[in-house]
Amino acid sequence: MSRLGILISGRGSNFEAIADRIVRGELPAEIAVVISNRPDAHGLEAARRRGLPAVSLPSRGLDREVYDRMLIEELRHHQVELVCLAGFMRLLSAGFIRAFPQRILNIHPSLLPAFPGLDAQQQALEHGVKITGCTVHFVDEDLDAGPIILQRAVPVEDDDTVETLSARILAEEHRVYTEAIRIVLSGRYRIEGRRVLSI
Ligand code: GRF
Numbered sequence: 001m002s003r004l005g006i007l008i009s010g011r012g013s014n015f016e017a018i019a020d021r022i023v024r025g026e027l028p029a030e031i032a033v034v035i036s037n038r039p040d041a042h043g044l045e046a047a048r049r050r051g052l053p054a055v056s057l058p059s060r061g062l063d064r065e066v067y068d069r070m071l072i073e074e075l076r077h078h079q080v081e082l083v084c085l086a087g088f089m090r091l092l093s094a095g096f097i098r099a100f101p102q103r104i105l106n107i108h109p110s111l112l113p114a115f116p117g118l119d120a121q122q123q124a125l126e127h128g129v130k131i132t133g134c135t136v137h138f139v140d141e142d143l144d145a146g147p148i149i150l151q152r153a154v155p156v157e158d159d160d161t162v163e164t165l166s167a168r169i170l171a172e173e174h175r176v177y178t179e180a181i182r183i184v185l186s187g188r189y190r191i192e193g194r195r196v197l198s199i
Pocket of ligand 1: 010014015
């Protein structure tokens with residue numbers, strides 16, 4: 001059973017969606033540890049309620065390299081094979097990326113490369129796009145930029161607010177993240193340049 005390490009900073013709904021699918025037998029994996037860089041993250045409480053190892057590792061005031069070494073140590077301690085960023089609001093250092101080569105995934109609430117960075121849903125509304133969505137991608141050293149594993153599109157409605165649009169995207173996030181993890185764990189893909197192709 002592959003061991004997942006989930007990194008969060010807040011609500012943790014993507015983490016919970018992954019955990020639900022594991023419980024239902026839809027993803028052959030186990031959650032080895034949930035780590036939050038914010039001690040008050042709701043997702044930590046949710047992890048504890050589920051009886052999963054939940055670690056608060058506050059990042060405030062720490063140098064990126066120092067923090068990332070602590071993270072690597074914690075993930076290794078829990079024998080994590082695949083790192084899933086799920087609303088983890090911190091950039092990772094090159095050292096961290098090197099520690100888990102092609103073994104770090106992220107989910108982003110837009111159709112990358114459109115609207116990287118913060119407030120992607122608001123960026124989409126402000127730009128006036130008619131379709132947006134979510135992307136699961138491998139993490140490399142650039143922000144929201146690694147090879148794309150899966151994307152799902154959702155329409156932008158005329159009366160959307162950031163809240164309604166975010167909710168529509170989030171429902172897709174909760175499905176697509178598990179699907180992407182399943183692909184990566186199956187090993188049935190190859191990366192050619194920026195393209196993730198199935199084999
Ligand atoms: C999601 O919209 C995700 O795409 C983004 O941060 C949000 C995290 O939500 N990276 P949650 O903590 O999983 O509920």
